[in-house]
Amino acid sequence: MEQMPSAAVLDSLIESGLHEMERERSGLLLSGFSAGLDIGFGPLLMAVVLTLSAGTFGDLSTEILLASVYAVGFMFVILGRSELFTEHTTLAVIPVLDRQASIGQLGRLWGLVYVGNIVGGAVFTFLAVLLMPGLGVVSPEAFGTIAHKLVSHDLSWLFVAGIFAGWLMGLMAWLITAAQETISRIFIIWLVAATIGILHLPHAIAGNVEVLFGLFTSSAVSVSDYLAFQVLATAGNAVGGTIFVAILKYGHVVRGAK
Template sequence: MQDKEQQQLDTNIKLATSEEDSAKSHDEILGDQISDGELTFKKTSISLWLSSFSAGLEIGFSFLLIAVLHTFLQDKLSEDTIFKLMAFLYPVGFIMIIGGKSILFTEKTSLLLLPVLNKKRRIDKLLKTWALVIFGNLVGGWIMAAVIVWLGPRLGIIEGSTFEAIAHHVTANDGWTIFVSAILAGWLMGILSWLLTAAKESISRIFLVYLITGVLAFVGLHHSIVGNVEVFAGLLSSSKITWGMYLSFQGIALLGNAVGGTVFVALLKYSAFVKNVKV
C-alpha cells in the first residue's frame, strides 16, 4: 500500500511540472503542492529567512492602508462600518507577498506539512522551517509597524488613536474565541494555497488572493502575521496595549493558524488521496 501510494505521488509530482489544458485533478494538485513544499525545504536558511522577512515587511502595507482608511473615516462613519470597509484594502499585502513569491507562514503551513506526510521530510526539519519562517515574518512586521507608527502621524495620514483602536479590535476577544477564529483563518489560507496551485492565470490568482483574504478580513478572523503588525503598532503607540496582550494574542493566533492549515487542509487533503489509492 505504502509503495503504491509513493509511486502514485511521484507520478503526480512529475505531472505537476507540465502544463495541461484541462483542469487539474485532486491528485495532480496534491503532487504540485508536494513539489512546491520540497522547493521551499531546499532553500538555504538565509534565503528562507530573508524571503520570510520580506513577507513580514510587505504585509505591513495592508496595515498601512487600513490605518489610513480608519483615520479618514473615523468621524464620518460608525466604527463597525469602518472595520467592514477595511476588508476591501486588507488583501493588498497578501497580493504583494504571494505574487512576489515571498514566504508567508500561514500560506506555507499546510504546504510544508505535505512532504512530511509523504515521508520525504522529517518532522524536525518541518518545525525548524516553520520557526525560521515565523521569526522572519514577525521581525519584518515589527519593523514595518515601527515605521508606520513613526511616519503616519508625521505625514498627517494616520492619527495616533487609530493604532490603539485597531489593536484593541484585534485583541478584544477572549483566548478561546481568538483560537477558534485563528483556526478558521489558517484553514482559509491553506485552501488559498491549494486554489493557487489549481489556478493558471495571474489574474485568476490575484482574484483568489483578494477573495479569500477579503473574506477573512470581512468576517474578522484572526491572522497571526497581519495581527502581529496591528497589535505591535498599538503596543508602540499606546500604554493601553500591553506586552501581555501582545504575547497572548500572538501565541494563540499562531497556534490556531497552524492547526487550521495542518489539520483541516493538509491532513484532510492528503488523507483523501491515500483513501483513493487502490491496494
C-alpha cells in the same frame, strides 16, 4: 479552461514544499523578513481608511473597504513569492504526510519563516508608526483602534478564530496552486484575505503588525496582550492549516479523488 486534477495540485504542493525545505537558512530568513515587511501594507491601509473615512468598524461600507485593503498585503506577499508562515501550515506539512520530508525539516522551515515574518512585521510597524502620522493620512488613534479589535476578545476566541484563519490560509495555498491564471490567483487572494479581514479573524503575521500598532501607540494594549495574541493566533493558525486543509485534502486525494 480544463480544471487541474486534484492529484496534480497535490504533486505541485509537495514539490513546492520540498523546494522550500531545501533552501538555505539565510534565504528563508530573508524571504520571511520580506514577507513580514510587505504584509504590513494591509494593516497600514486599514489605518488610513479609518482615519480618512467617516465610518468605523461596524459600518458596512467601511467594513468592506477595510477588508479589501487588508487583502493588499497578502497580494504583495504571495504574488511576490515571499515566504509566509500561514501558507506553510499547509504547504510544508504535505511533504511530511507523504513521507518525503521529516518533522525536523518542517520545524526548521516553520521556525525560520516565522522568525523572519515577525521581525519584518515589527520593523514595518516601527517605521509606519514613526513616519506615517507626519504625512497627515493616518492617526495614532486609528492604529490603536485596529489593535483593540483583536485583543479585546476572550483568549479562547483567539485560538478558535485562529483555527478558522489558518484553515482559510491553507485553502488559499491549495486554490492558488490549482489556479492557472494570474487574474484567478489575484481574485482568490482577495477573496480569502478579505474574508479573514471582514470576520476579524486573528492572522498571526498580519495580526503581528496590527497588535504592535496598538502596543506602540496605545496604553490600552500591553505586552501581555501582544504575547497572548501571538501565541494563540499562531497555534490556531497552525492547527487550522494542518488539520482542515493539509491532512484532509491529502487524505482524500491519495484515496482516489479526481
